[in-house]
Amino acid sequence: MSDAVLPALTVSSEPIDDPGPLLHLTEPGSPLSFVRRGAGLIGIGEALRLEFRGPTRLRDAAAAWRDLTERASTRDEVGERGSGLVAFGAFCFADASPAASVLIVPSMLVGRRRGRSWVTRVDTDAPLPRPSPWGSPLFCEFSPRGLDGRGYEAAVRRALDAITDGTVAKVVLARELAGRLPAAPDLRRVLDWLALAYPDTWTYAVDGALGSSPETLVAVSEGVARARVLAGSIRRGEDELSDAELAAALSTSVKDLDEHGYAVRSLLAALRPFSPSATASEAPFALKLPNLWHLASDIAGPVAPGVSSLDLLAALHPTAAVAGTPRAAALQLIAELEPDDRGRYAGPVGWVDASGDGEWAIALRGAQVHPDGTVVAHAGAGIVAESVPERELAETTLKFQPVLEAFS
Numbered sequence: 358m359s360d361a362v363l364p365a366l367t368v369s370s371e372p373i374d375d376p377g378p379l380l381h382l383t384e385p386g387s388p389l390s391f392v393r394r395g396a397g398l399i400g401i402g403e404a405l406r407l408e409f410r411g412p413t414r415l416r417d418a419a420a421a422w423r424d425l426t427e428r429a430s431t432r433d434e435v436g437e438r439g440s441g442l443v444a445f446g447a448f449c450f451a452d453a454s455p456a457a458s459v460l461i462v463p464s465m466l467v468g469r470r471r472g473r474s475w476v477t478r479v480d481t482d483a484p485l486p487r488p489s490p491w492g493s494p495l496f497c498e499f500s501p502r503g504l505d506g507r508g509y510e511a512a513v514r515r516a517l518d519a520i521t522d523g524t525v526a527k528v529v530l531a532r533e534l535a536g537r538l539p540a541a542p543d544l545r546r547v548l549d550w551l552a553l554a555y556p557d558t559w560t561y562a563v564d565g566a567l568g569s570s571p572e573t574l575v576a577v578s579e580g581v582a583r584a585r586v587l588a589g590s591i592r593r594g595e596d597e598l599s600d601a602e603l604a605a606a607l608s609t610s611v612k613d614l615d616e617h618g619y620a621v622r623s624l625l626a627a628l629r630p631f632s633p634s635a636t637a638s639e640a641p642f643a644l645k646l647p648n649l650w651h652l653a654s655d656i657a658g659p660v661a662p663g664v665s666s667l668d669l670l671a672a673l674h675p676t677a678a679v680a681g682t683p684r685a686a687a688l689q690l691i692a693e694l695e696p697d698d699r700g701r702y703a704g705p706v707g708w709v710d711a712s713g714d715g716e717w718a719i720a721l722r723g724a725q726v727h728p729d730g731t732v733v734a735h736a737g738a739g740i741v742a743e744s745v746p747e748r749e750l751a752e753t754t755l756k757f758q759p760v761l762e763a764f765s
């Protein structure tokens with residue numbers, strides 16, 4: 358970011374009657390959302406946009422956000438998590454990414470939590486707009502970009518060579534699908550569909566990055582940091598019995614427990630400097646999504662006052678769930694084996710408030726919609742010594758399912 362002086366924003370939050378489905382209120386062409394099970398935040402318009410690039414993008418964002426919040430004057434009659442001054446954020450995965458990482462303060466935010474609804478206005482006293490009528494249904498055909506299926510399997514084999522020679526213990530390899538949207542798409546249709554079909558995930562949308570993420574990178578509130586680590590996946594069964602058998606197979610698979618262990622240990626190690634007593638749930642549990650089972654661990658620990666969720670992102674990103682172990686060697690291998698930059702895929706996406714509290718997911722199961730209508734989706738899988746290339750390819754296909762369904 359440049360050293361331009363940040364503005365002094367005027368912010369006011371007040372309770373409102375239930376405004377109906379939050380996702381319908383955001384803007385069709387540039388939605389902002391972070392919603393799960395009908396609760397969360399959506400944004401309308403842009404009062405301020407800050408862009409960051411390079412290896413210090415998360416630390417720079419944390420510093421800029423502190424400056425901005427000190428300058429703001431806020432009247433908050435709501436006092437809920439997510440009321441008052443809030444920015445949505447989406448950060449690139451890679452330090453070398455040419456794409457921008459952003460913090461966006463919307464002109465208006467609508468929130469709902471625990472049955473209470475509110476609106477926050479930034480530098481405006483305009484009334485809350487009515488939801489605009491739906492645009493035409495979307496249809497977008499996707500085809501491989503960069504690596505096709507064979508190319509992905511070849512990359513997995515090269516990753517296995519790097520595991521055999523000891524360069525890495527685990528690396529997460531992704532592939533891309535690309536498509537093109539008609540002019541002026543109503544992206545609320547995509548979000549609405551994702552929220553209905555994947556209700557237990559975060560329906561996120563920030564600066565064209567949108568999707569339904571099951572993985573909480575970190576949420577901070579009332580002095581406690583929480584994360585949900587996912588690593589280790591298997592398909593859902595066709596009937597109840599086969600579904601239960603697959604869940605049991607995942608929970609006892611040495612390969613998946615291994616892969617999961619790397620992710621949990623990396624998150625705990627990165628969190629400990631801020632939260633020495635942070636702990637993970639005793640053993641991973643099987644998390645059921647409509648398209649997949651995942652091995653999941655919940656992590657929680659107290660953090661000192663003044664530690665913001667952005668400070669934690671700077672320490673935690675990228676976890677072994679989306680990069681690998683050891684981190685530096687895994688990132689190097691990803692840069693060698695994946696032909697294109699990941700953009701915001703597998704980066705942090707979420708929101709931060711004036712106190713630094715916030716909720717951040719990992720931008721998975723999603724796509725980036727570019728201003729020219731191009732849509733690029735990513736899906737990856739964790740490669741460990743026992744990985745089989747064909748199975749990892751099949752896993753990425755399952756992970757594309759939410760996006761493919763939502764855009765058709």
Ligand SMILES: C=C(O[C@@H]1C=C(C(=O)O)C=C[C@H]1O)C(=O)O
Nearest residue numbers: 587588589590678736737738739
């Ligand atoms: C890399 C992705 O997902 C990650 C990798 C997983 C795995 O390898 O089992 C599971 C959940 C996520 O942490 C993706 O969805 O693209």
